[in-house]
Amino acid sequence: MFALRPERPATIEVAVEGQPLRVPEGASAAVALLLAGIGRTTALSGAPRAPYCLMGVCFECLAEIDGVANQQACMVPARPGMRIRAQRGARRAGPA
Ligand code: FES
Secondary structure (H helix, E strand, O other), X not given: OOOOOOOOOOEEEEEEOOEEEEEEOOXXXXXXXXXXXXXXXXXXXXXXXXXXXXXXXXXOOEEEEOOEEEEEHHHOEOOOOOEEEEOEOOOOOOOO
């Protein structure tokens, strides 16, 4: 039977910029960034960017995930407790 309003998906909790956020189970870290309204800035000009293609092509979703910078957030499934931060400028050298 067709349902106009499907069941709500289960959610998990992640932290975006240190703030708790519930996202649908199976969503990517990029979806968490979008739901939080958080984007990144480019390394050279500092221009704002946000996830765009959500399929690993555009690299606009670069983020720091669990302390590791330059992750393609759209290719990383969100997990409970995951810490997601927007990438700001160039990747830091050395330990996170
Ligand atoms: S949103 Fe395009 S590569 Fe992730």
